Amino acid sequence: SSGARDEEALIAEWEIAKTTVTKEIENVQALKEKKAAKDEIMAAVGKMKVAKENVARLEKLLFPADKLDIDRDAFDNLLLRRFFVCPSFSIYGGAKGFYDFGPPGCAIKNNLLAFWRQFFVLEENMLEIDTATVTPERVLQASGHVKKFNDLTVKDLTTGAYHRADHLLEDFVGELLKAPGVTPEKAQEYRTVIKLADDYTAEQLGVVMKKYSVVSPDGNPISDPFPANLMLETSVGRGDGKSYLRPETAQGIFVNFGRLLEFNGNKLPFAAATIGLAYRNEIAPRAGLLRVREFTLAEIEHFVFPDDKSHPKFDSVRDVEVNLLSAERQDRVVPSPVVMKIEDALKNSIIQNETVGYFIARVQLFMEAIGIKKEGLMFRQHRENEMAHYAQDCWDAEILTSYGWIEAMGIADRACFDLTKHAKGAGARMSVFRSFSEPREVEEVQMTVQKSAIGKTFKKEAKPLLVHLTSLDQEQIVKLQENLASGSTDIVLGDATFTVTGDMVKFKNVKKKVNGENIIPSVVEPSFGIGRILYCLLEHSFYAREDARRTVVALSPVIAPVKCSVLPLQQNANFGPVVQKVSALLTSSGISNKVDDVGQSIGKRYARTDEIGIPFGITVDFDTLKENEEGKDATVTLRDRDSTKQIRIPISELTSTILSIINSQSSWEDATQRFPAHTTED
Numbered sequence: 305s306s307g308a309r310d311e312e313a314l315i316a317e318w319e320i321a322k323t324t325v326t327k328e329i330e331n332v333q334a335l336k337e338k339k340a341a342k343d344e345i346m347a348a349v350g351k352m353k354v355a356k357e358n359v360a361r362l363e364k365l366l367f368p369a370d371k372l373d374i375d376r377d378a379f380d381n382l383l384l385r386r387f388f389v390c391p392s393f394s395i396y397g398g399a400k401g402f403y404d405f406g407p408p409g410c411a412i413k414n415n416l417l418a419f420w421r422q423f424f425v426l427e428e429n430m431l432e433i434d435t436a437t438v439t440p441e442r443v444l445q446a447s448g449h450v451k452k453f454n455d456l457t458v459k460d461l462t463t464g465a466y467h468r469a470d471h472l473l474e475d476f477v478g479e480l481l482k483a484p485g486v487t488p489e490k491a492q493e494y495r496t497v498i499k500l501a502d503d504y505t506a507e508q509l510g511v512v513m514k515k516y517s518v519v520s521p522d523g524n525p526i527s528d529p530f531p532a533n534l535m536l537e538t539s540v541g542r543g544d545g546k547s548y549l550r551p552e553t554a555q556g557i558f559v560n561f562g563r564l565l566e567f568n569g570n571k572l573p574f575a576a577a578t579i580g581l582a583y584r585n586e587i588a589p590r591a592g593l594l595r596v597r598e599f600t601l602a603e604i605e606h607f608v609f610p611d612d613k614s615h616p617k618f619d620s621v622r623d624v625e626v627n628l629l630s631a632e633r634q635d636r637v638v639p640s641p642v643v644m645k646i647e648d649a650l651k652n653s654i655i656q657n658e659t660v661g662y663f664i665a666r667v668q669l670f671m672e673a674i675g676i677k678k679e680g681l682m683f684r685q686h687r688e689n690e691m692a693h694y695a696q697d698c699w700d701a702e703i704l705t706s707y708g709w710i711e712a713m714g715i716a717d718r719a720c721f722d723l724t725k726h727a728k729g730a731g732a733r734m735s736v737f738r739s740f741s742e743p744r745e746v747e748e749v750q751m752t753v754q755k756s757a758i759g760k761t762f763k764k765e766a767k768p769l770l771v772h773l774t775s776l777d778q779e780q781i782v783k784l785q786e787n788l789a790s791g792s793t794d795i796v797l798g799d800a801t802f803t804v805t806g807d808m809v810k811f812k813n814v815k816k817k818v819n820g821e822n823i824i825p826s827v828v829e830p831s832f833g834i835g836r837i838l839y840c841l842l843e844h845s846f847y848a849r850e851d852a853r854r855t856v857v858a859l860s861p862v863i864a865p866v867k868c869s870v871l872p873l874q875q876n877a878n879f880g881p882v883v884q885k886v887s888a889l890l891t892s893s894g895i896s897n898k899v900d901d902v903g904q905s906i907g908k909r910y911a912r913t914d915e916i917g918i919p920f921g922i923t924v925d926f927d928t929l930k931e932n933e934e935g936k937d938a939t940v941t942l943r944d945r946d947s948t949k950q951i952r953i954p955i956s957e958l959t960s961t962i963l964s965i966i967n968s969q970s971s972w973e974d975a976t977q978r979f980p981a982h983t984t985e986d
Contacts, residue, residue, distance in 0.1 A: 424830075431576045731797055941984070
């Protein structure tokens with residue numbers, strides 16, 4: 305395609321430009337060594353700068369931006385000053401990795417979750433459940449979290465402090481990248497290491513850290529990387545066994561699969577959803593809300609037949625364009641994403657199935673609707689070395705922030721792994737019956753459980769084993785028969801181990817006609833980190849007006865913490881009754897509002913509401929009072945935060961107009977066509 309040819313030409317030009325920079329650097333060094341004339345050296349330095357600028361220009365075209373350009377100090381100050389968020393227990397010095405949401409932050413989070421429910425749960429008729437946070441160890445042993453929910457860690461050999469290994473590598477190599485005189489080749493090498501840091505195995509990470517002589521932030525030697533489990537352990541009751549604060553909400557859906565299937569009329573496909581707190585005992589929490597120890601997840605588990613991952617609503621999103629960074633493109637010299645339609649990504653086998661493609665498109669539309677900038681969003685496919693062995697296709701939605709590209713949610717085709725693990729761990733049936741179009745004759749192994757032999761051996765403890773054996777599917781029965789060929793086999797159920805012998809079960813090969821088969825479903829999982837999305841959204845919404853002193857959080861009306869401010873023009877008792885009438889009218893229509901009658905100029909009050917993201921300002925002025933006294937349909941001014949323009953609108957039409965804009969049924973521009981403009985100093 306012409307796009308591919310253009311990219312190849314740019315890469316070729318970039319390679320030549322990098323070679324030119326290297327030559328110019330060598331030329332400057334040679335001139336200095338032979339003590340050439342100052343003018344000659346300065347001329348060479350000028351050529352070197354021009355060459356470097358050319359490389360920077362080409363890299364800007366080839367590579368996605370690596371950081372969002374905002375004034376982070378001003379942004380962080382605003383979040384704290386306006387109490388969007390603050391460190392938890394701050395009067396006691398705080399607790400690392402824990403944050404409290406203030407009134408605007410809490411309202412934004414609630415609005416975000418409400419919109420998420422509307423966009424996903426209601427749209428797809430998902431089954432939403434709410435499950436326990438404290439999780440018994442045996443559940444997380446079955447899911448694999450006890451053994452594998454780890455981060456690679458290093459220890460400062462002098463101070464004993466622990467650091468997350470990939471972050472330490474990223475920071476250390478990031479400083480090397482900033483050093484003066486770095487050649488374009490070295491810069492590219494450093495960028496690649498930073499990009500791959502969280503994909504390395506412990507052994508690979510150790511090799512890379514030794515290569516660059518990485519030390520701790522205090523400059524001390526460090527240990528080799530080792531895995532550290534991230535789950536927060538707790539105890540329940542007295543001697544009831546070990547438990548953990550859940551590391552994800554998904555397991556609550558998986559263990560309730562049987563009930564959800566029955567609730568759905570024993571039909572596939574269907575999706576379940578849940579929202580709740582999850583916990584990670586982060587080694588070194590940092591970057592505010594982006595890496596914390598307690599966070600809110602919103603997760604979906606979409607259950608499908610393993611051999612049919614089509615989606616009935618795929619046609620509705622086939623033309624949605626998304627920014628995709630496929631596994632193949634990540635291995636290129638220039639690992640940049642490409643914009644393409646979901647339909648084309650599926651046709652070219654970049655995305656593996658319709659259900660994954662459907663959710664990628666829906667997430668794209670969701671992110672745009674809440675206010676994430678299109679150019680600051682991409683979907684990055686997991687490479688083979690970072691995907692779990694059972695996974696078939698995984699994508700992360702990454703959002704550009706002042707910290708770089710941040711994973712905000714993931715979409716994973718987890719195949720049958722989770723339900724299979726819980727079927728084995730709990731001895732529970734996790735399958736769905738699928739009917740054949742006509743009966744089929746099959747040969748299968750029939751197993752008869754010898755209850756008397758089991759009862760004689762295990763007595764009161766026999767019940768869990770009997771439940772397990774009677775729930776086995778055909779594949780599990782065949783496996784048990786193979787295991788018993790040696791005379792006995794151990795079956796582990798929770799903390800108990802049962803040694804089963806050949807006299808406890810009898811097998812017989814039979815032919816029979818069957819009307820269907822039991823199948824363990826596959827699951828496609830979209831998982832949303834709500835805190836991360838909220839933080840990214842605030843960064844994308846933050847800017848300073850032209851005078852640079854007035855900062856704005858330009859949140860979309862659907863997410864904004866408060867929809868309207870209600871402002872009397874002056875501190876005057878005559879305004880009070882009308883202000884309260886307007887506020888009550890808004891409240892009764894479900895429009896959140898805030899009366900701001902503090903004795904400051906109207907301009908300063910607008911600026912204050914702009915900082916907490918309120919999209920509309922309603923001002924009750926002297927014209928309002930006059931019209932009200934004359935018995936007319938009184939009007940107020942309605943101000944749009946983003947344009948700062950105002951219209952004059954009858955109070956009787958206020959709520960319908962605002963609701964229409966909030967619900968995306970009309971726009972501010974539509975309102976300016978219907979009602980006269982109002983001109984005043986902002």
